Amino acid sequence: MGWSEERVALLRKLWAxxxxxxxxxxxxxxxxxxxxxxxxxxxxxxxxxxxxRPAKRPVRTARPRVVGPSAPRLRLPSSEPRVVIPDLEPxxxxxxxxxxxxxxxxxxxxxxxxxxxxxxxxxxxxxxxxNHPYCQDHARLAYQPSQARxxxxxxxxxxxxxxxxxxxx
Numbered sequence: 478m479g480w481s482e483e484r485v486a487l488l489r490k491l492w493a494x495x496x497x498x499x500x501x502x503x504x505x506x507x508x509x510x511x512x513x514x515x516x517x518x519x520x521x522x523x524x525x526x527x528x529x530r531p532a533k534r535p536v537r538t539a540r541p542r543v544v545g546p547s548a549p550r551l552r553l554p555s556s557e558p559r560v561v562i563p564d565l566e567p568x569x570x571x572x573x574x575x576x577x578x579x580x581x582x583x584x585x586x587x588x589x590x591x592x593x594x595x596x597x598x599x600x601x602x603x604x605x606x607x608n609h610p611y612c613q614d615h616a617r618l619a620y621q622p623s624q625a626r627x628x629x630x631x632x633x634x635x636x637x638x639x640x641x642x643x644x645x646x
Contacts (some may be wrong), residue, residue: 486491581602
């Protein structure tokens with residue numbers, strides 16, 4: 478349906494009475510709330526007074542927080558020694574160059590050394606450890622135990638962990 482002069486007059490009257498755009502759309506029929514809002518804007522009808530707002534509550538000043546002495550947090554020493562890997566240089570192959578993607582084979586350590594965009598980038602090239610793609614030193618560096626496994630080996634009983642998790646809920 479189009480906007481005839483009668484419908485525009487009715488729109489102006491209902492808008493002046495303070496009806497919402499949804500209510501006007503229902504009374505007019507055949508138009509949506511958004512169509513009513515668009516026509517109101519195109520006609521330049523006066524905006525409505527904003528609805529009364531509740532009185533502003535006085536701003537509460539925060540009470541100073543009293544912090545008493547607390548026990549320092551204890552860090553239990555980790556049962557696992559920290560992994561310390563010496564800075565390993567790539568192994569030189571028979572031709573005197575370091576291992577590259579093209580020269581690696583299954584039995585060589587594939588740990589990348591250096592920046593891939595650097596011309597000196599190479600792979601470790603030492604003998605692979607077990608069925609890992611890395612040598613023993615790089616395997617220790619690459620395969621860190623998960624946090625859950627670290628907690629389990631730290632001596633904290635499973636039942637205690639479960640109870641702490643349930644009490645936090």
